[in-house]
Amino acid sequence: MSVSHFAHDLELRVRYSETDQMGTFYNSRALEWFEVARTELLRATGISYAQMEQRGALLPLVEAHVKYEGRARYDDLLHIRTTAAMSGKASLRFECWITQKESGAAVASGYTVHAVTDPSGKPTRAPQWLVEALHGTIEKNA
Amino acid sequence: MSVSHFAHDLELRVRYSETDQMGTFYNSRALEWFEVARTELLRATGISYAQMEQRGALLPLVEAHVKYEGRARYDDLLHIRTTAAMSGKASLRFECWITQKESGAAVASGYTVHAVTDPSGKPTRAPQWLVEALHGTIEKNA
Amino acid sequence: MSVSHFAHDLELRVRYSETDQMGTFYNSRALEWFEVARTELLRATGISYAQMEQRGALLPLVEAHVKYEGRARYDDLLHIRTTAAMSGKASLRFECWITQKESGAAVASGYTVHAVTDPSGKPTRAPQWLVEALHGTIEKNA
């Protein structure tokens, strides 16, 4: 049975600009890290998000959820595991787990839900090449 | 019957730094606007968050949720309605609704859940002055 | 004698998202505050930057300089004084002084130099209405 999602792993260091006066990362950075993880996941499917936009398929956010589970300080090396799956014909869902690379301690996790739209913002069915990019890679990895 | 939350209204303009190449606000800015709204709500209760931190009560995020409902472009004037309520003895919940000031069109809404901790990050019961700040103002406004 | 620049004053509070683990504002925020100040200065001339972009005149940065002169913590109320002046026929220069509103203590100062371009990025002469917006207001204020 085919697994209906594509997974990707990424390492990323906390920047000084991402900290706040509490000494850990400022909360909105989690959504920026989720975005970096989506970018690298899509590149790994064989079609980058920059190429997707050039082909006229945008993935604006519809919903985002973050659970804050632990600290991450400046220069900490983080691990981000991300999965992507179609969620209906015109929507994608990414799930992210951010942990400390060294200790494995949980930092934050969550998900984002994205519409598939044309450049004018009109929802469209996910293009076949996008569905295939996700599924094809799954089969290659199966 | 006393309503168990405190509400606050705020206006805010979208900064150029908050846009992205899709022409609307970048998704993580919603969490930054929620924070500005929390700051002003707490000030309106009579005790600012900066004063809370000086008194040793911090409100780190535990959870955040955002629904993206419409566009907001550079220089658009937004309206943010925020409510705050105790959620148990050691937790606060803020709800936010961001709309276009002029048209009333929905932009984003969501909530954040916060622990109450001491400066070392240890969860503590919400201090009496915080509970009273929220409740007292409610009674004054009732 | 006519003074060849337009001045504007603004108040702004430091956001939590703008702090870093040193406890003061993160250095790049100064450029974001300069931008907010430019936006409000241009609005005060009678033509907002959003309207300028709609009319096809963009002001991309060519150069920026910041001197960091003092601390600004979360929730501090800042004062920003900004001046604008044409600098040749196709270039604008803004100067900014950020101080603590209450004490007057210096926080940061600097300048930005902007080209005037069309939407494709091609440098153009500053449109007459822009020159007049700056000069007209000066005369009204003189």
Added chain:
Amino acid sequence: MSVSHFAHDLELRVRYSETDQMGTFYNSRALEWFEVARTELLRATGISYAQMEQRGALLPLVEAHVKYEGRARYDDLLHIRTTAAMSGKASLRFECWITQKESGAAVASGYTVHAVTDPSGKPTRAPQWLVEALHGTIEKNA
């Protein structure tokens, strides 16, 4: 004759969160990229900035300058060349050149000047281990 600076090269991709509605990177991101480059340069000397802070030596910015020379879009791969040098006994100067990795086209360049302070913000002489970290590596590289 010993060359009095230490050089470091870094690659970095433009994040979606770093773009603005002009379609290129928002101007303040250049200062954030300079910071990432400083972080990696210091790590390459054998002592990371996080370790420096733990040893009580901070490097707050005193001055920053950026020249904007070309566009960088979402997902563009950039190259950053950075040099560091002592500038007197209590000050460091970093210079940065950001170019497009593939084409070599200039994106931005500039410098930052940093005081050496203790955790209270008091200027101090650069600690011997910092001077040696910069010089030692230079000699190793010479």
